[in-house]
Amino acid sequence: xxxxxxxxxxxxxxxxxxxxxxxxxxxxxxxxxxxxxxxxxxxxxxxxxxxxxxxxxxxxxxxxxxxxxxxxxxxxxxxxxxxxxxxxxxxxxxxxxxxxxxxxxxxxxxxxxxxxxxxxxxxxxxxxxxxxxxxxxxxxxxxxxxxxxxxxxxxxxxxxxxxxxxxxxxxxxxxxxxxxxxxxxxxxxxxxxxxxxxxxxxxxxxxxxxxxxxxxxxxxxxxxxxxxxxxxxxxxxxxxxxxxxxxxxxxxxxxxxxxxxxxxxxxxxxxxxxxxxxxxxxxxxxxxxxxxxxxxxxxxxxxxxxxxxxxxxxxxxxxxxxxxxxxxxxxxxxxxxxxxxxxxxxxxxxxxxxxxxxxxxxxxxxxxxxxxxxxxxxxxxxxxxxxxxxxxxxxxxxxxxxxxxxxx
Amino acid sequence: xxxxxxxxxxxxxxxxxxxxxxxxxxxxxxxxxxxxxxxxxxxxxxxxxxxxxxxxxxxxxxxxxxxxxxxxxxxxxxxxxxxxxxxxxxxxxxxxxxxxxxxxxxxxxxxxxxxxxxxxxxxxxxxxxxxxxxxxxxxxxxxxxxxxxxxxxxxxxxxxxxxxxxxxxxxxxxxxxxxxxxxxxxxxxxxxxxxxxxxxxxxxxxxxxxxxxxxxxxxxxxxxxxxxxxxxxxxxxxxxxxxxxxxxxxxxxxxxxxxxxxxxxxxxxxxxxxxxxxxxxxxxxxxxxxxxxxxxxxxxxxxxxx
Numbered sequence: 001x002x003x004x005x006x007x008x009x010x011x012x013x014x015x016x017x018x019x020x021x022x023x024x025x026x027x028x029x030x031x032x033x034x035x036x037x038x039x040x041x042x043x044x045x046x047x048x049x050x051x052x053x054x055x056x057x058x059x060x061x062x063x064x065x066x067x068x069x070x071x072x073x074x075x076x077x078x079x080x081x082x083x084x085x086x087x088x089x090x091x092x093x094x095x096x097x098x099x100x101x102x103x104x105x106x107x108x109x110x111x112x113x114x115x116x117x118x119x120x121x122x123x124x125x126x127x128x129x130x131x132x133x134x135x136x137x138x139x140x141x142x143x144x145x146x147x148x149x150x151x152x153x154x155x156x157x158x159x160x161x162x163x164x165x166x167x168x169x170x171x172x173x174x175x176x177x178x179x180x181x182x183x184x185x186x187x188x189x190x191x192x193x194x195x196x197x198x199x200x201x202x203x204x205x206x207x208x209x210x211x212x213x214x215x216x217x218x219x220x221x222x223x224x225x226x227x228x229x230x231x232x233x234x235x236x237x238x239x240x241x242x243x244x245x246x247x248x249x250x251x252x253x254x255x256x257x258x259x260x261x262x263x264x265x266x267x268x269x270x271x272x273x274x275x276x277x278x279x280x281x282x283x284x285x286x287x288x289x290x291x292x293x294x295x296x297x298x299x300x301x302x303x304x305x306x307x308x309x310x311x312x313x314x315x316x317x318x319x320x321x322x323x324x325x326x327x328x329x330x331x332x333x334x335x336x337x338x339x340x341x342x343x344x345x346x347x348x349x350x351x352x353x354x355x356x357x358x359x360x361x362x363x364x365x366x367x368x369x370x371x372x373x374x375x376x377x378x379x380x381x382x383x384x385x386x387x388x389x390x391x392x393x394x395x396x397x398x399x400x401x402x403x404x405x406x407x408x
Numbered sequence: 409x410x411x412x413x414x415x416x417x418x419x420x421x422x423x424x425x426x427x428x429x430x431x432x433x434x435x436x437x438x439x440x441x442x443x444x445x446x447x448x449x450x451x452x453x454x455x456x457x458x459x460x461x462x463x464x465x466x467x468x469x470x471x472x473x474x475x476x477x478x479x480x481x482x483x484x485x486x487x488x489x490x491x492x493x494x495x496x497x498x499x500x501x502x503x504x505x506x507x508x509x510x511x512x513x514x515x516x517x518x519x520x521x522x523x524x525x526x527x528x529x530x531x532x533x534x535x536x537x538x539x540x541x542x543x544x545x546x547x548x549x550x551x552x553x554x555x556x557x558x559x560x561x562x563x564x565x566x567x568x569x570x571x572x573x574x575x576x577x578x579x580x581x582x583x584x585x586x587x588x589x590x591x592x593x594x595x596x597x598x599x600x601x602x603x604x605x606x607x608x609x610x611x612x613x614x615x616x617x618x619x620x621x622x623x624x625x626x627x628x629x630x631x632x633x634x635x636x637x638x639x640x641x642x643x644x645x646x647x648x649x650x651x652x653x654x655x656x657x658x659x660x661x662x663x664x665x666x667x668x669x670x671x672x673x674x675x676x677x678x679x680x681x682x683x684x685x686x687x688x689x690x691x692x693x694x695x696x697x698x699x700x701x702x703x704x705x706x707x708x709x710x711x712x713x714x
Contacts, residue, residue, distance in 0.1 A: 004509030008498065015497040015537075235496075236489035240553070243457045244510045245482035 038205030211367030226323030263303030440607030544575025
């Protein structure tokens with residue numbers, strides 16, 4: 001009996017071109033477009049930003065501190081002749097800021113009384129993001145503090161090697177190891193360096209796009225499910241089904257399982273797109289680790305929540321127009337809130353807190369825990385459990401509503 | 409087979425539709441249920457199918473109650489809704505295969521599917537998507553699905569709406585055959601001549617009440633009609649005419665002299681009296697009336713909103 005229901009739903013879906021486009025073509029297109037679009041952002045984040053360096057006094061360019069300062073920051077400093085040249089070429093040379101070194105700055109800094117020193121001026125491009133501005137300022141502060149410290153030590157100690165060692169110790173570089181939280185329990189794992197972990201603090205474009213648009217497309221089963229429901233209601237098939245010796249729970253489960261299979265196919269397809277198709281178009285491919293099997297419970301729980309929400313909506317709506325509008329709007333709100341359309345890491349703090357109200361976010365965080373944070377089953381279990389509880393709730397209400405349906 | 413006793417039902421926020429309603433359909437009957445839109449036919453069917461629950465009273469199918477024996481009732485029960493209650497994107501065979509598998513009682517589904525395809529004349533088109541079928545083929549598929557479980561009780565809700573005369577003839581013949589094979593049929597239709605042709609037992613309902621019920625010959629003979637069109641030259645306040653009207657309890661309606669007769673002889677007496685009085689009659693109808701005439705007489709001819 002279940003096989004017959006399954007076969008029927010699969011045949012209906014395969015013969016519904018719109019459903020196929022919504023369920024398969026749309027997410028593939030989204031993943032490709034968004035992975036490639038965000039790829040550029042990744043590159044920007046990885047590249048060195050250019051900063052103009054303008055000396056009020058030409059001879060200051062040769063100051064040894066300049067070499068030291070340049071080496072100590074993450075920015076690429078490019079010398080510009082004067083303020084006007086910097087302003088004229090700021091846009092065309094993609095400069096994020098300009099740093100103006102006052103005349104004799106380092107000489108005064110080296111002197112015994114640097115109290116009369118004029119400050120270094122920093123001019124930011126209006127489009128430079130606040131974190132980048134702060135990073136430039138902190139880098140320069142760190143560089144200047146280091147130079148000052150070395151000068152002081154120079155006076156106190158004769159051995160230059162010892163001086164540098166003390167300076168580095170003072171700056172405590174080797175005392176700090178920057179790592180991702182996921183490395184807490186793997187600190188003995190020599191294969192993963194601190195730098196590699198730091199790179200994965202934020203998902204890559206493909207790590208974000210594949211799960212995000214997969215979840216989005218999973219929730220779009222509301223369109224074909226509701227369409228089938230509406231057709232059944234409108235043409236009397238629902239009435240006929242209710243007069244067959246089969247329980248309504250069974251009929252509803254009969255709708256759930258085929259769409260769960262469709263969700264599984266969607267998952268496989270979307271991950272294949274991320275792994276193989278995105279690199280073909282020049283993007284960074286998705287890499288699965290040993291914990292990839294966790295994608296199965298994660299995808300099944302997301303799928304169940306999505307289908308049960310779709311069943312709930314389908315039992316309430318009275319026309320395909322209502323289903324498309326209500327289902328579409330709910331999906332878009334959940335997606336916008338849940339970090340599907342705009343990744344949560346670029347959201348302000350209050351929006352990141354609000355994101356947890358979207359079940360799509362539970363799914364996305366679960367996927368990111370698997371793909372990005374190398375999490376284990378325990379790490380995703382609360383996401384899986386939350387989605388399953390929600391699915392059960394939606395299914396119960398949908399069943400109540402399905403039973404309530406009459407042939408009016 | 410179907411026993412509806414003291415049934416009361418009302419939709420929420422509406423007036424009661426049925427109040428102490430009673431209906432009996434015997435095993436083997438081909439029972440016609442007629443009534444205008446809003447009469448309560450579809451609601452009665454939904455109540456008999458167990459899709460709506462009565463406020464009070466009881467409905468039993470072969471002595472069994474839906475509350476307690478729903479599954480066992482539905483095993484031998486089928487409804488053919490007025491709409492095309494199947495999946496248009498599936499072929500006839502795919503549709504039949506799906507519905508057949510939902511009946512645990514069908515032991516050899518593919519054999520039964522072949523039988524109903526043959527019975528409903530869908531053989532040449534069974535693999536085509538139902539959406540491409542003509543109205544008549546869709547109606548036949550609708551009926552075929554209802555025959556899958558060889559039901560003891562078959563409810564047909566307007567099974568011939570919107571189809572060509574050949575398909576209608578085919579379906580009506582099929583229904584007669586099905587009934588002859590022992591299936592009790594409850595048949596609703598707006599086509600009075602169909603009901604008159606098919607059904608031995610008929611009930612006319614309106615506003616949730618049975619207006620008349622019984623065998624077709626009983627209800628059509630209940631009131632033998634006399635209807636004579638008078639010539640335009642006849643003076644309606646002629647003393648002779650008035651005395652005939654009083655004597656035979658007649659009335660004048662739209663130029664017709666109308667009355668219910670005990671038998672055909674009484675009609676002959678009226679005609680004789682009219683001719684003797686020199687009252688010209690242009691047209692005469694007398695004797696057993698048609699179901700349609702009775703229907704209009706009972707439910708009036710005013711348009712109905714559903």
